[in-house]
Every structure is written in C-alpha cells, then in structure tokens.
Amino acid sequence: MNRHLIAAADLSRDEALLILDTAEELARVSDRPIKKLPTLRGRTVVNLFFEDSTRTRISFEAAAKRLSADVINFSAKGSSVAKGESLKDTALTLEAMGADAVVIRHMAAGAPHRLAGWIQGHVVNAGDGMHEHPTQALLDAFTIRRRLRGTPSGGLDGLRVTLVGDVLHSRVARSNIALLNTLGAEVTVVAPPTLLPLAVDGWPCEVSYDLDAVLPKTDVIMMLRVQQERMNAAYFPSVREYSRRYGLDVARMAALPEHAIVMHPGPMNRGVEIAAEVADSSRSTIVEQVANGVSVRMAVLYLLLGGTDE
Amino acid sequence: MHARSGGQTPGAASPGDADHSVSPPQAGPQYETQPETQYKRVFEPDEIRRALTRIAHEILERTNGAGDILLLGIPTRGAPLAQRLATRAGEFEGRAIPWGSLDVTMYRDDLRLRPARALGKTELPPEGIDGRTVVIVDDVLYSGRTVRAALDALTDLGRPRAVQLAVLVDRGHRELPIRADYVGKNLPTSQREQVRVLLSEIDGEDAVLLGQGPESPESPGRTGALA
Numbered sequence: 001m002n003r004h005l006i007a008a009a010d011l012s013r014d015e016a017l018l019i020l021d022t023a024e025e026l027a028r029v030s031d032r033p034i035k036k037l038p039t040l041r042g043r044t045v046v047n048l049f050f051e052d053s054t055r056t057r058i059s060f061e062a063a064a065k066r067l068s069a070d071v072i073n074f075s076a077k078g079s080s081v082a083k084g085e086s087l088k089d090t091a092l093t094l095e096a097m098g099a100d101a102v103v104i105r106h107m108a109a110g111a112p113h114r115l116a117g118w119i120q121g122h123v124v125n126a127g128d129g130m131h132e133h134p135t136q137a138l139l140d141a142f143t144i145r146r147r148l149r150g151t152p153s154g155g156l157d158g159l160r161v162t163l164v165g166d167v168l169h170s171r172v173a174r175s176n177i178a179l180l181n182t183l184g185a186e187v188t189v190v191a192p193p194t195l196l197p198l199a200v201d202g203w204p205c206e207v208s209y210d211l212d213a214v215l216p217k218t219d220v221i222m223m224l225r226v227q228q229e230r231m232n233a234a235y236f237p238s239v240r241e242y243s244r245r246y247g248l249d250v251a252r253m254a255a256l257p258e259h260a261i262v263m264h265p266g267p268m269n270r271g272v273e274i275a276a277e278v279a280d281s282s283r284s285t286i287v288e289q290v291a292n293g294v295s296v297r298m299a300v301l302y303l304l305l306g307g308t309d310e
Numbered sequence: 311m312h313a314r315s316g317g318q319t320p321g322a323a324s325p326g327d328a329d330h331s332v333s334p335p336q337a338g339p340q341y342e343t344q345p346e347t348q349y350k351r352v353f354e355p356d357e358i359r360r361a362l363t364r365i366a367h368e369i370l371e372r373t374n375g376a377g378d379i380l381l382l383g384i385p386t387r388g389a390p391l392a393q394r395l396a397t398r399a400g401e402f403e404g405r406a407i408p409w410g411s412l413d414v415t416m417y418r419d420d421l422r423l424r425p426a427r428a429l430g431k432t433e434l435p436p437e438g439i440d441g442r443t444v445v446i447v448d449d450v451l452y453s454g455r456t457v458r459a460a461l462d463a464l465t466d467l468g469r470p471r472a473v474q475l476a477v478l479v480d481r482g483h484r485e486l487p488i489r490a491d492y493v494g495k496n497l498p499t500s501q502r503e504q505v506r507v508l509l510s511e512i513d514g515e516d517a518v519l520l521g522q523g524p525e526s527p528e529s530p531g532r533t534g535a536l537a
Binding site for chain 2 (some may be wrong): 018021022025026028032033034036037038039302303304305306307308309
C-alpha cells in the first residue's frame with residue numbers, strides 16, 4: 001500500500017494481518033526486563049495533537065520510545081497554533097526539524113491526508129474528526145484475536161461483533177467496522193436512530209435498534225463512548241433513558257454467551273454506556289486494550305519506519 | 311553506518327541478508343522458483359544427520375555434559391536445527407536439553423536497506439537465559455552480521471554465563487570478528503555464489519544447495535507491506 005496509515009479502510013487483509021502478527025511478537029518486549037529495542041535509533045517521531053488525548057498520545061509515545069526513536073510532543077495548546085498558525089505551516093516547521101514520522105490527531109476529518117501531501121515523512125492518523133482512528137481498530141482486533149482465538153494468528157472469520165452507541169460521532173466505530181469486515185468478522189451496530197449516520201445502509205454491517213435481541217448472538221460487544229463534546233443537539237431525551245435502553249449493565253452482560261468479551265475504547269462514562277460492575281468484570285478487556293495499544297503502535301511504527309525509505 | 315566490505319555490486323545480495331533471505335514455506339522447494347540460478351547439492355540428508363550428531367557430541371563434550379546449556383536457533387532455519395541438536399544431545403545424556411528460538415530482525419544493521427520485514431518468533435524457556443551457557447544455532451554463517459545482531463539481542467534478554475555458536479554451514483567471507491565453535495561443514499564459496507539450506511520441517515527435505523547462477527535477486531519474504 002502506501003507509506004502512511006491514514007485509514008483502516010485502506011488496509012488489505014494481508015497488511016492488517018502483518019501488523020497484528022508483528023504486534024504479537026513485539027508484545028513480548030513488554031514482558032522483558034529491558035523493554036526496549038534499538039530498531040528506530042536516530043529516527044524522530046512527532047506527536048502532533050490538536051485535540052485532547054491521554055491514552056493515544058501516551059501509547060504512541062511509549063511505542064516510539066520502546067523502539068528507541070526520539071519523540072517530540074506537540075500539543076496545540078500553548079503553541080503557535082493558538083496564535084493562528086495554519087496546519088501547513090506547522091507541518092513545514094516539523095519537517096524542517098527532521099521528523100521521520102508524524103502522528104497526528106486533529107478535529108477535522110482529512111487533516112492527516114492533507115498533511116501527507118505536504119511532508120516527506122510518514123503520517124500516522126491518531127484520530128481525525130469523525131473519520132477514522134485506525135490504530136484503535138487494530139488494537140481492538142488484536143485484543144479480540146488474543147482473547148477469542150486459541151492461537152493468535154489469522155483473521156477473525158465468523159466472529160460476531162456488536163458495536164453499541166454513538167456510531168454517528170465515532171471514528172472508532174468507522175475504523176472498527178472497516179477493519180473487522182476486512183478480517184472476516186460479522187458486525188452489527190446498535191444505536192438510537194438519531195445516533196446512526198444517514199448512510200449506514202451502505203456500510204458493511206447489520207443495523208439494529210434492540211440491544212437485548214442482539215446480545216445472545218454476540219461474541220464481542222464494543223461499547224462506544226457517548227461523546228457529549230460533539231453533541232450540539234438533543235440526540236436522545238435523557239442520559240438516563242439512553243442508559244436504560246443502550247447501556248450495558250450486569251443483567252445485559254448475563255445475557256451474553258459465556259465466552260463473550262466486553263470492550264470499550266475509553267475514556268468511559270461509567271453509569272452511562274457501561275455500568276461500573278461490567279467495566280471492572282473479568283470479561284472486560286478495557287485495561288488489556290491499553291496495553292495492547294502499545295504493541296500495535298510499535299508494529300505500525302516499525303513497519304512504516306523500520307525499512308528503506310524508497 | 312551501513313558500511314560494507316568492498317568489491318560488491320550495489321544492489322547485489324549482501325552477505326548480511328543472504329543468510330535469511332529465504333521465503334516462508336511455500337509449495338515446493340525454494341530453488342524451483344528461481345530457474346535462472348543453477349543449484350547443486352553439496353550436502354545430502356545423511357551427511358546433515360551425521361554432522362548434527364557430531365555437533366551434539368561436541369557440545370556435550372565442550373560443556374561437560376551440558377548441565378546448564380540452552381540452544382537458541384535463529385529463525386527461520388536455525389530454530390529446527392536447535393531443536394534437532396537438543397533432541398539428539400538429550401538422547402545421549404538421557405534428559406531433556408532446553409531449546410528455543412531467538413529472532414534478531416529488530417537488531418539487524420541492514421534494516422534500512424530493504425523494506426520492513428516480518429518478524430520471526432522468539433521463544434525462550436521459562437527459566438530464561440541468565441547464568442546459562444547459550445549456544446546460538448544458525449544454518450549458514452557468512453558475514454557474521456546475523457550473529458552480531460543475536461549477541462545484541464541476548465544482551466537485552468539477560469546475562470548468559472557464556473555464549474557459543476553452532477552452524478550447519480560456514481561459507482566464509484566474514485565481515486566481523488566472529489567465528490563458530492561448532493561447524494557442520496566448511497564450504498568454500500565465492501561471494502557470487504548462493505548457499506541454501508533446506509530442512510524437512512520447513513522445506514520437506516534436508517539438503518544444502520550451492521547456487522552457481524547469476525547474482526541473486528533477493529527473494530523477499532512476507533515484507534514491506536507498509537513501506
């Protein structure tokens with residue numbers, strides 16, 4: 001494919017599996033006394049974050065450092081962006097500083113794509129508006145494969161994955177639906193009609209409005225965050241009603257098959273889309289997802305930066 | 311940084327690569343897919359078996375019964391060799407000899423010369439490598455760069471009491487001050503030639519082949535998807 005990772009939808013099955021298999025090997029580095037590899041020594045990775053983030057930025061930073069790359073963190077707050085500098089000028093500044101890769105999070109969909117046209121280095125999308133968040137989808141697929149496949153190799157063929165909640169505003173949902181479909185899983189989205197995009201009919205997934213009907217036929221349930229900050233209109237009558245109809249509580253978790261796992265990309269709204277007891281149960285993979293995120297991002301950085309530049 | 315010994319054509323197979331440039335197991339032996347290169351067999355299955363038996367004895371002799379040894383094969387073809395040596399040495403001694411595999415890809419000095427490559431498996435026995443005599447096992451010793459990478463990788467995994475090196479074929483042309491402690495066969499070669507080791511676990515048969523053809527195009531494995 002290309003020299004950037006902009007969207008999970010761009011990945012072929014072989015490319016996605018190469019990333020997951022590489023991550024599987026790199027995950028062992030976390031268990032070693034020396035959690036570092038010399039592979040990207042002398043390379044510079046810039047974390048360019050125009051939007052708040054805790055886990056994604058820290059995760060990329062840890063991944064780059066474990067590969068011995070130098071990391072420069074840039075957040076829009078307190079920078080020249082606050083004085084009105086454009087994305088292009090910021091990008092050219094980073095280029096002049098010798099960035100070999102730029103990890104970008106931006107509130108506007110398409111910003112990573114524009115950036116890739118301006119700079120020589122590799123661009124990794126760490127979330128752009130309501131478009132995509134490909135490394136989140138990769139780490140989710142990695143987590144599913146580890147938990148539900150005896151040997152962590154191959155695709156996710158035949159697994160039934162249900163995404164619940166704010167699909168409309170969720171780049172995590174878009175990336176996951178694309179990647180899960182590429183890897184052979186069957187995806188169902190469950191949400192209030194107001195939180196589904198108009199074009200959902202064209203997506204490679206089933207649509208349902210009834211969570212309880214879907215639960216028994218689910219191997220993986222992925223709860224999406226209710227994104228209060230992107231909601232400038234009334235999408236549902238009350239948080240309480242949303243929680244009653246679409247939240248995952250203990251009773252609903254009991255309706256899942258015994259082997260099913262519960263995922264959440266974080267940050268969680270406990271008591272809204274997921275009950276605290278569910279989030280802390282042994283079926284929840286939420287903490288694992290964070291650990292796996294580092295391995296998957298190491299794999300992405302290695303595969304983009306580890307070889308020749310031609 | 312990536313300085314190489316003189317006399318090589320740019321773009322030609324570099325010694326550091328050749329040891330592990332083989333594709334993952336596919337249908338049919340490797341050499342059938344490269345008709346431009348003529349291979350001849352220089353090592354038959356019986357000879358490989360006898361060489362490994364001798365190396366297993368030598369390891370036991372040199373390490374006083376191999377009380378604390380660990381055999382670590384470098385993927386792809388070093389790993390089955392390590393397993394065979396461990397099995398054989400274990401039969402002679404009447405107890406299990408631990409073995410594992412050690413992928414050195416992330417420690418190579420030639421990563422930037424080729425698209426990013428897929429990683430091999432690293433599997434260590436649970437007791438680790440601290441305080442043990444580690445015998446690195448590989449199929450072909452050439453430039454020595456793979457072994458250099460393996461020594462670096464070991465340093466990050468622990469502190470062995472000693473490190474030794476066993477290879478099935480030593481083809482010469484070292485670029486680093488590295489030598490093997492146990493050698494199956496010394497095979498004088500020119501740098502234009504190619505050596506391929508086939509093992510039944512991966513290739514369906516045991517053989518060592520010497521290629522006399524034109525300088526090899528690299529046979530990239532499953533690599534470079536993102537580069």
